[in-house]
Amino acid sequence: MNYNVDEKGYYGEFGGAFIPEMLYPNVENLRQQYLKVMEEPSFKAEFDQLLKSYVGRPSPLFFAKRLSEKYNTKIYLKREDLNHTGAHKVNNTIGQILMAKRLGKTRIIAETGAGQHGVATATVCALMGMECIVYMGEIDIARQAPNVARMKMLGAEVRPALSGSRTLKDATNEAIRDWINNPVDTHYIIGSAIGPHPYPDMVTRFQSIISEEIKWQLKELEGKENPDYVVACVGGGSNAAGTFYHFLHEEEVGIIAVEAAGKGVDSGESAATSVLGKEGIIHGCKTLLMQTPDGQITEPYSISAGLDYPGVGPMHAHLYKTGRAEFIPITDDAAMEAGMELCKLEGIIPAIESSHAFAILKTRAFKPDDVVVINLSGRGDKDLSTYIKYFEL
Amino acid sequence: MNRIHQKLQSDKKLFSIYFTAGYPNLNDTVKIIQDLESNGVDMIEIGLPFSDPLADGPTIQASSTQALKNGMTTAILFDQLKDIRSSVNIPLVIMGYFNPILQYGVEAFCKKCQEVGIDGLILPDLPLDVYQEQYEAIFKKYGLINIFLITPQTSDARIAQIDAASEGFIYMVSSASVTGSSDGFGNVQESYFKRIAKMELNTPQIIGFGISNSETFQQATKWAKGAIIGSAFIKHITKNGTDSIGDFVKQIIK
Ligand SMILES: Cc1ncc(COP(=O)(O)O)c(C=O)c1O
Numbered sequence: 001m002n003y004n005v006d007e008k009g010y011y012g013e014f015g016g017a018f019i020p021e022m023l024y025p026n027v028e029n030l031r032q033q034y035l036k037v038m039e040e041p042s043f044k045a046e047f048d049q050l051l052k053s054y055v056g057r058p059s060p061l062f063f064a065k066r067l068s069e070k071y072n073t074k075i076y077l078k079r080e081d082l083n084h085t086g087a088h089k090v091n092n093t094i095g096q097i098l099m100a101k102r103l104g105k106t107r108i109i110a111e112t113g114a115g116q117h118g119v120a121t122a123t124v125c126a127l128m129g130m131e132c133i134v135y136m137g138e139i140d141i142a143r144q145a146p147n148v149a150r151m152k153m154l155g156a157e158v159r160p161a162l163s164g165s166r167t168l169k170d171a172t173n174e175a176i177r178d179w180i181n182n183p184v185d186t187h188y189i190i191g192s193a194i195g196p197h198p199y200p201d202m203v204t205r206f207q208s209i210i211s212e213e214i215k216w217q218l219k220e221l222e223g224k225e226n227p228d229y230v231v232a233c234v235g236g237g238s239n240a241a242g243t244f245y246h247f248l249h250e251e252e253v254g255i256i257a258v259e260a261a262g263k264g265v266d267s268g269e270s271a272a273t274s275v276l277g278k279e280g281i282i283h284g285c286k287t288l289l290m291q292t293p294d295g296q297i298t299e300p301y302s303i304s305a306g307l308d309y310p311g312v313g314p315m316h317a318h319l320y321k322t323g324r325a326e327f328i329p330i331t332d333d334a335a336m337e338a339g340m341e342l343c344k345l346e347g348i349i350p351a352i353e354s355s356h357a358f359a360i361l362k363t364r365a366f367k368p369d370d371v372v373v374i375n376l377s378g379r380g381d382k383d384l385s386t387y388i389k390y391f392e393l
Numbered sequence: 394m395n396r397i398h399q400k401l402q403s404d405k406k407l408f409s410i411y412f413t414a415g416y417p418n419l420n421d422t423v424k425i426i427q428d429l430e431s432n433g434v435d436m437i438e439i440g441l442p443f444s445d446p447l448a449d450g451p452t453i454q455a456s457s458t459q460a461l462k463n464g465m466t467t468a469i470l471f472d473q474l475k476d477i478r479s480s481v482n483i484p485l486v487i488m489g490y491f492n493p494i495l496q497y498g499v500e501a502f503c504k505k506c507q508e509v510g511i512d513g514l515i516l517p518d519l520p521l522d523v524y525q526e527q528y529e530a531i532f533k534k535y536g537l538i539n540i541f542l543i544t545p546q547t548s549d550a551r552i553a554q555i556d557a558a559s560e561g562f563i564y565m566v567s568s569a570s571v572t573g574s575s576d577g578f579g580n581v582q583e584s585y586f587k588r589i590a591k592m593e594l595n596t597p598q599i600i601g602f603g604i605s606n607s608e609t610f611q612q613a614t615k616w617a618k619g620a621i622i623g624s625a626f627i628k629h630i631t632k633n634g635t636d637s638i639g640d641f642v643k644q645i646i647k
Contacts, residue, residue, distance in 0.1 A: 018491060020448045020517035021542040022566060024551070163454050164444065176447050183546050183569045281492045281518065282445070294466045295493030296444040 003248040003315070003324060009197025010286075012321060014314035017196035019284045022180040026188075027284075029103065031198045037102050038095075038205060050094050051209065054127070055084045059210075061217035061373070066345040067358075073366035076227070076373045077348070078214055080239065087351060087378030088207060088239040089120035093189055095206030097124040100187035107131045107186045111175040113140055113168035113235075114305030115147025116351075116378060117191030122156035132156040135174040137167035140305060147382060165299045168309055172283050192236025193313035196284030200241075200313050207242025214373055215246055222371055229254040229366065232375040233356040234327075235271075235306050237313030239377040244325070254326065256364070257316060258357045260302035261329035271300035272329040273312040274320045282311040288320065303332035303386065304352035306378075334359040336390050339380065351378030352386060396484040396512045397538050397561040400435055401597050407619030408433070408610070408646050409599060410626050411488060413440040413456040414473070415465025421635050422473045423480075428635070430483050432642040438515060438621065441470060441489030448517045450573030452624040456631075467497045471505045478510035486540065488515040499528055503535040513538035513561055521558060540564050543598075545585045552592065559596040565589060565617060567603045573624035575605040578612045586616035607645050 009015050009031070019027055037043055051057040059079045068075045080088040093110075100108060108130050112118030118134040125132035134151055138160040141148055151158050164170040172190075179188045193200045193207070215225040230247055232240035234257045247253040262270035270276060277288035282297060289311035290298045302308045312320075319325035330338075339355030342348050350358065354377045366372055380387065387393065400407060410429050414422050422439070429437055442457035442465050449457070477485070487506065494502045494516065506514070514537055519528070524539060532539050538561035543552055545568060555563060567582055568574065578586075582603075589598060600613040601621035613620040622645065629641040 016523065018518045018520060018523070021520075021547065022448060022517075022544050022569070024520070025546045025548070163451065164458065169445065173445050173447055177450070177571045180448065181570050183544075278496075280495055281490075283447075284518070291492070291496065293496065294468075295496030296461060297492070298444075 001322060001324070003319060005197065005201040005315070011315045011318035014285070014287050014317040015197055015200060016286050017284055018281045018286060019196045020180070022183065023176070026179065026183055027196050033103060034099065034198050034202050037099055043098060043102065046098055047095055051091065055090055055094065056082060057209065058213045058217070059083060061214060061221065063221065064346050067342070070345065071361045071366065072368050074369065074371045076218070076371065077376045078210060078243065078373055079376055080210065081348070081350065081354070081376050081379035085120045085123050086381060087116050087120070088210065088242060089117045089191060090123065091209055091242065092191065092203050092206045092238060093117070093120040093124045096187070096189040097128050097130065100189070101128065103187060105185060105187035107182065108189055109133045109135065109175050109178045109186055110189045110191060111135050111168065111171040112191060113137070113171065113308055114382065115140070115144040115151065116306060116382065118156070118158070119147050119150045119154070121189050121191070122151040122154035125156060126154045133178065134158050135161050135171040135178070137161045137165070137171045139166045140168065140171070144305065167299065169297065176283070192238040192309070193241040193315060194236040194283055194285065194311060200285065200315055203238050204241040204245055204315060207238050208245035210239070210242035210375060211244065211246035214243070218371070218373070226250050226253050227371040227373045228252070229256055229370060229372045230375070231256040231258065231357050231360065231372060233258045233307060233353050233377060234312060234316055235309050235353060236311070237316045239375055241313060241315055243375040248324070255319065255324060256360065257319065257325045257327050258360055259327060259329045260304055260307035260335070260356055261331045262301040262303070264331055265329050269301035271302040271307050271309065273310065274327040275329060277312065285314050287311050287314045287317040304335065304356065306351070306353040307356065328360050328364060330356045330359040334362065338362070339387070340391065348376070349380035350376055351380050352383045354378055395536060395538055395561070397436070397486070400484050401562060401618065406614040407435040407599060409436040409438060409619055409621040410434050411438040411440055411621055411623030412626060412630070413442055413453060413460050414470050415442055415460030415463050416456040416627070417459065417630060417635070419463040419465060419469070420473065422470065423477060425635055425638065426477060426481055426485070428638040429642065430481050432639040433646060434483065434642055435619065436484045436486065438486045438488040439470070441467060441487055441493060443490040443493060446490060448571055450571040450624060452573045452627050456627045467493055467502070471509055474509040484512045485510065486513040486515055487511055491516050491519045500531050503531050503537055506537055507535040511537065513540055515540040515564060517542060521555060525558065542566050545569055545581070549592070552594070556594040556596050561596070562618060563594065563596045563598045565598040565600045567600050567613065570602060572602050574603045575625070576603070578603070578609055586613070590616045607647060610645050
């Protein structure tokens with residue numbers, strides 16, 4: 001079984017490029033160029049150099065001793081939270097800004113939900129001296145004031161998405177409309193492993209540095225490249241795609257994708273797309289998405305703004321459908337508790353997105369000698385107000 | 394013969410209107426279609442509302458959101474249209490996004506279209522290659538003409554490919570924009586219209602996006618077989634309701 005994208009841009013039956021003709025020239029150009037550009041030695045050198053000296057890679061693979069003792073298994077944390085800007089998102093924005101430059105683009109647009117991808121995009125635009133416009137749902141702008149301020153300080157213009165439900169999916173719609181309106185000078189930096197082909201594959205490749213490093217780090221620490229399990233939370237699926245990438249075809253490695261169940265899978269307020277979604281088309285790709293029986297896209301819910309997306313990247317839809325990955329839904333409450341536990345046991349305040357991945361330890365049993373690598377996709381600074389409110393700190 | 398082909402054979406320039414089904418009120422669909430025909434409109438695009446209309450500007454988005462709030466669904470639209478051919482003769486095209494059709498079932502949808510008398514479909518996010526590989530045979534089985542879009546950025550080679558794949562008309566998007574821009578047409582559009590006219594394509598072109606009044610309608614139809622008005626019409630019925638549709642039509646084709 002192949003879990004990577006095929007020449008036509010599909011992962012099994014998922015993926016493709018369901019885009020209006022207005023976007024065809026840009027997406028087609030990107031499709032023709034992205035692999036060539038990524039293979040250029042000068043591109044690789046610049047990408048690697050920035051990841052090292054600007055982002056701070058490699059990110060440590062940390063043996064979580066007390067957490068391991070508690071759950072009687074060997075748990076390693078991949079510390080994406082230590083990256084510049086505080087999450088894995090920057091791996092992708094560094095790659096895409098270099099791509100945009102080589103494609104001759106001068107203006108960058110992006111969508112953001114919680115603001116993490118917006119901040120990571122604004123950061124690389126400042127670094128490269130490029131104009132940056134970030135679309136953000138009006139409701140998210142109100143909820144995520146610190147990240148809005150960060151983007152502004154970094155020189156980006158934050159434009160409110162006023163249509164539909166005024167959250168991440170609408171911000172994505174607005175970014176796509178901007179690209180339709182500005183087809184010549186603009187590159188759209190999508191923030192997750194979603195969108196029309198080649199975006200899911202391109203974003204996955206930029207994020208695959210995560211599993212590339214896990215391999216050699218684990219070799220040093222455990223004497224073997226492959227863990228027994230890799231675990232990551234899934235919003236659109238970029239940190240998970242990067243964490244899984246080099247293990248997809250290593251059959252002995254179990255893959256666990258953790259989704260946000262919100263207030264419970266059956267509560268009507270959830271973002272567990274693998275359970276609640278049906279095949280359909282969202283933002284230019286065929287995948288699993290939450291929708292009404294009539295094909296209208298519905299609004300997801302999660303306490304974590306970064307997991308609050310009604311679809312899932314097409315690679316993950318394929319991993320789900322083929323059974324290659326185990327999908328586990330985690331509620332708000334379970335995630336918040338797991339986040340607090342990581343603080344107390346390891347001295348690390350995780351992003352609430354990442355807390356979802358840790359919450360599986362309570363219910364998913366591992367053997368004492370299993371090596372379990374959990375991707376700690378981001379740090380919790382951005383979530384302090386949510387933690388404060390939730391725990392009445 | 395398909396009504397679209399018949400209409401394209403006439404000597405006159407064609408005036409087409411887009412409206413969102415279920416807007417302003419759920420059950421306005423039939424009345425709007427009848428009034429448009431009786432006031433001289435040549436063809437109608439019935440918008441099937443979608444929650445996330447990527448290629449549309451604020452006016453059509455807002456009308457879609459309202460139509461969905463009003464309770465519009467694919468099944469209700471077909472029900473509203475079931476007797477439409479007893480009173481309406483002009484070509485009727487459904488314009489919408491692909492996901493609701495996928496959920497309805499593409500073949501079931503096409504079959505229903507044929508039953509109620511729909512002549513064609515415009516589905517901006519159903520790309521040419523996917524259409525040809527998976528759906529062309531189904532569309533044809535039910536006598537539906539699929540309409541493709543071109544834009545100022547579409548390459549000549551791609552236009553030739555689309556021309557070869559087209560059967561009715563080509564929907565020529567006037568400028569690099571979503572629906573509803575109303576800046577008028579300048580030199581850029583004029584030279585694009587001319588460039589396409591000079592290509593002498595087999596398929597006639599109808600221009601849409603950004604046509605809002607009699608002036609832009611005239612500019613567009615100088616070069617193309619016809620023109621489509623959407624947002625400006627929606628704005629008119631938002632402001633004036635559905636009782637003065639004739640006034641709107643007459644101010645365009647004086
Ligand atoms: C820290 C963190 N983890 C995970 C996610 C979810 O995104 P993805 O599924 O693309 O990794 C986000 C999104 O904002 C995030 O900020």
